[in-house]
Amino acid sequence: TEYSFNSLNDIFYEILNFSYYKNVLKEESPIEARANHNLAILSKIFKNFQKYVRYQKISVDNDFSIIKYFFTKYLEILKQSRVDEIFSEEDYPNDCIPFLTIHQSKGLEFPVVIVFSLYSTPNVSGDLSRQTSIDRLINSNSKITEIEKEYFDFYRKFYVAFSRAKNLLVLSCYEKGVSENFKPFFYSVRGVNSLQFDINNINLDKVTEKDERKVLSYTTDIALYRYCSMKYFLIREKEYSTFEKRVFSLGIITHKAIEHINKLFLQKQKIFSDDYIENLVKNIYRFQNIDLDNNVNKIIDIVKKYIEDEKENFKYIKKVEASEFRIEDNYILYGQIDLILEDENEIKIIDFKTGKYNEYFSDYRQQLSLYKLLLQKKYTKDIKTYLYYLEEDEPKKEIIIDEEDLIEDLENINKTSQDILDRKFNKIPYNQNICGLCEFKNYCWGIQ
Known part of the structure; x- marks a missing residue:
C-alpha cells in the first residue's frame, strides 16, 4: 500500500482516534486543559512547517524526507528563532500555572x-x-x-x-x-x-476567571458551525490548526489582489500599468508561499477587468476590509466587509466571490444581512447589498434584503450563535463529502 499525506497534521490527527487524546479533548481537569493547549500549539507548528516546505506531500515516493527534515532541521530553526515567543502563551488555560518568558509577561499581572x-x-x-x-x-x-x-x-x-x-x-x-x-x-x-x-x-488576590463575551463572525463561526459543529469544536474551541489545501489558490490570490487595488484607489492612486498588475499578482503568490500555477494569467485578467468595469465607482470607496461589530445580549457579532461604497444617496455593501454565479445563495444572503445590520446604526442612508462574482461577464448582482428578511436572518444567526454558546457540539451523520475529507475524521469515526 502506498501511503501519502497532504500534511503533518494529516498524520498528527490520527492520534485523536485513541482514548487518551479523546479524554484530553474533554478537558475535565487543568492537566487535560494544559495538554490540549500544548497539542494545539503543536498543530500550529505543523501547519507553519507545511507552508515552509511549500505544501509538499508526504509520501513513500520521497522516502518521507519531509518528516525527516522536520525533526532534523526545522525544529532547530524554530529553536534559534525563539519559538516560545512566536507562539505566545497569553491565552493559557484557566487553573493552570503559566510559564512565560519575561518578554511574554509584559502587560500581565x-x-x-x-x-x-x-x-x-x-x-x-x-x-x-x-x-x-x-x-x-x-x-x-x-x-x-x-x-x-x-x-x-x-x-x-x-x-x-x-x-x-x-x-x-x-x-x-x-x-x-x-x-x-x-x-x-x-x-x-x-x-x-x-x-x-x-x-x-499574605493576602493573595483571587485569580480572575476569563469572562469575555464571545465574538462570533459569520464566516469563521456561524458558517463553520452549520457545516459541522464537531469541526467547529476542534478548530474554534480547541484551537487546532487545519492544513488548507491550496486548490483554492485562485480565490485566495484574487481576493488579496482586489483588496490591494481597492486600498490604492482609496489612497487616490488611479493608474495601473499591465506590469504593475502582473507583479502584484506574482508577489501575492510569493507572499502566500504558493508556487506560480496555471491560474496566474487568469487572475491577472480578472484584476484588469475589475479595474476597467469599476473605474467610475472607485471615487465612492468609503472603506476596504471594514471591521464592524454589533453587541448582542451575551455575545458580539463581527463582520469584515470586503468593500463599502458611499455616494450622496446610499451605501453599497460589496462582497466578492470567485467562481460562477449561483442562485442558491441563502447562506450568502444571511451574511449580507449581517453586514447590513452592522451598518444600520452607523448610517441613515439607504443600504444596498451586492455579491460581486469576479469571474462573470456581468459580475455585480444586487441581493434585495427587506426588513422581513433582516428579521428572519437575524433570528437564524442568533439561534446558531446560542447553540455555540450552549456548546452543542455533536457529530453529524457520516457524509463522505464532509467527513471523508476531514482531518479530524478519526476523532469521530476511528480509523476505518
Missing part, C-alpha cells in the same frame, strides 16, 4: 510570580557597578556608553519581571548560580523556608 533566572548577567565585560551605571545614565548629560546601555536594558528587563507580581514575588535560583548582580538583594530578603515567612499571612 499575577498574585504570585516566581522569577527563576537570577543566574543572568549583562552581556558586557567591565567593572562598572549597577549603581554607577544607572546613576550615571539618569543623572549625567554625557554620552551613554554601550556598556551602560547593556546594564540599563538588563535591569529594565528584570524590572518588568519583578513588577508582574501583585502580592508575592519569589526570587529563585540554584544558590551557587545567583549572579553577582543579584546576590546583594537575593540574600537580604526572607526565604520561603524561614520562620519569618508564613504564606497564610
